Amino acid sequence: MKEDISLKVNGKEYHVQVEPDTPLLYVLRNQLELNGPKYGCGLEQCGACMVLMDGKADPSCKIPVSEVVNKEITTLEGLISENGELHPLQEAFVEEQAAQCGFCLNGMLISGAWLLQENSNPNREAINEKLKRVLCRCGTHTRIIKAIKTAAKSKQL
């Protein structure tokens, strides 16, 4: 049975009609038409679907939408400030050209943003730890590590 559910995503309040056990990812992509979070496995194994929930990066592909109604959800789109300014990590990914196919970027950026919030000067171990859930098959890791370090150095943080 479908239910009315309200969600707080990227600072806005949304009302959707869905079955309460629908994974958050499907609501974000299909009802809210957001493209940042991606479907990669639906098993919480690859990180393609990462979002920030109350500031912490977590997969959105399994958690039922009814369980996140009280959380502040931020997607990749929400990392951009209202005046259109990119998050320093988004800037750094462009600067380092840290993408091949780019399919993993959502998970990398969301996890990286969370990391930088907790640790303004992360070393390789810290990066490995906070990004361990996110897979990249193209092998862009070295550039992603550089982008995180570049963002950490930028003054805006």
Next chain:
Amino acid sequence: MKTTRRNFIKNTSYVAIGFSLVPNLAWISVNEQSSQGVTQQSRITDWLQILDDGRVRVFSGKMELGQGIRIAIAQVAAEELNMNVDFIEVKLAETSTTPNEGYTAGSQSVARSAMSVRKAAAAAAAILIARTAEKYEIKAENLYLKDGMVLSKDGDFRASFFNILDGVQIEEVVPENIQTKSKEDYEVVGTPVARKDIGEMVRGLPMYVQDLRFPGMLYARVVRAAAYDAKLTEFNKENAEKLDVKIIKVKDFIGVISEDEYQAEKAKIFLERDCKWDTETELPVEEFSAEYLKNLSKETENVVNKGNVAFKNNSISAKYFKPYVMHAAVGPSCAIAIFKEEKLEIWSHTQGVYPLRKTLADLLNLNEENIKITGVPGSGCYGHNAADDVAAEAAILAVENPEKYIKLQWTRADEHAWEPYGSAMVMEMEGSLGTNGKIENWKYNVWSDTHSTRPGGDKQNLLPSSFYNGTTAKRPKGYFGGAYRNSEPYYKIPNQKIDAHYFKGPLRVSALRSLGAYSNILAIENFMDRLADKAGEDPVAFRLKHLEDQRAKDVLKKVKEMTLGVELLESEGLGFAFSRYKNSASYFAVAAKVSVENAKVSVKEMWGAIDSGEIINPDGLKNQTEGGMIQSASWTLQEAVKFDQTHVSSTNWESYPIFRFADIPFVHVEVIDRPDEDALGAGEAAQGPSAAAILNAVYRATGKQVAFLPVNKNVSV
């Protein structure tokens, strides 16, 4: 047949491939050139069009697969037209407007496609100058192009491309021999122009086929059989039927569609649980081994027979095994299809829109002219993965449920367990040194399944065909040439005998990045180290002694230089390897530093040097090469597709793990630019040598050779 209809300039704004919410459904098949291929006869307008706002749109039949081809093509066109690269729009594969370039594969994209664009742009530049000279009676040598304008050197004349052409595209045929810009004058080509699509990716803008949305679009899933050749015996739909879904069943093909994606997913789960299948063939679980594969082979082809191979008790030998490896895209395959008024339209991340169209016409009994396929990027694919299969399944669902857009998303288990893998292979080497300390005899045997079952018009190559037609799955023979790719060493060796043996193995296979070259190079390059040891020589010096091509020597020396000063702990080793991809494409040398602790190998750092001839975008080349090194390291250390008696059991990232952050080596790549040489394919150059460098490093660290992959399953200390 081409019409002689004049092609007017009318498109003002760039239409991103199908991303508008209400796409234009008008069929543009009037002028369709079907799959005749790009011949010498292609017109300039087939490759590039002048837009009325001064920009230029370039068409390429290639797909963006994450290799940055868009920017490379834009750079080449910008250079010839003397334009800011931002004024160039690149439109990729689509069966109605872009040239039929076959497949985006074999690292040919830059080498071939960009060269065609270069010629067309150079021809356009010459015609723009000639027409201006004629029309305004100005000497051609006094004219030049700049950012969409034709200008006179004295500054008196300026007119836009659009005005010069009177609003008509350039219809002339691209001449076979055309003067292109001289390389000393290059301003854009050879520089690291940033890819524009990365800016879109970081913003989460819609750009993948997975992001397409159409009005009233339905979500679909396909129900997987128990095995490749399974037959449906019990169709138990009671549980699935209770959901808000429509079940589509044709013979043994079962799909579900729904307005709600999660409902479709649940229905798939129920149907896969409730339906019963009969499986005929048992997969060889216990028996599966190198010997088993060798015994399967029925056909042998001699690849090289040079001099007279004769061993006199002084040879060394080695045997290698490489398991099935998967493409394992991060984003599972996806396609959207609609069947309306007898016409089928598909959005797909296929590597070849034209071959797919031909094959779908065969599967669905449609005329090719009634099928339109638009290429839209997907997740990186690294060869022939399930892109064509999912498009075929979406097409079936669309035909069975017309008038609606249907988006079919494969699940992780679909992708892992049903994509066509890179074949398992067995390699055996024997070699001996002459009295001069150089290699005298070389014998190599390789056993492999095919390395390409791309749908070149034969529906049997598409996964759903046998289920949909109710026939038994017949796995196609495919292309065997990939098995011996790079099986001939690039070194000077007087006596050589190389044979390839073909088998049809238990799992579905097709092209995976570098085909058989990965295995052949890893065997050759590990064996070179063994022979160097036997000769008592430094492995790099030993290779240099056997190389004649200066460019080959240069990449090896470069890597040696890059690793000077690398310090090694007791448990660490440094290994080197080299190859020239296909013996005719890019030169690549690599070093790997590994550490071996508690019977576990980790790759700490890798260094690569690549020579791909003329470089269009050095940063793109580096990016691809870095990625190839990391991907190859993951294959080599830990990847192997597992199966049980019924089917593949590697169904997710836990049963088929790939490298995560903690596993990856930090990689460094240097490129050697050869502006006067031809641009060479580069995307696959790193796969084989990277694997060999790792094997060689393991030996240097432990004194023991590991020749059966994956390394971490077979290493013992």
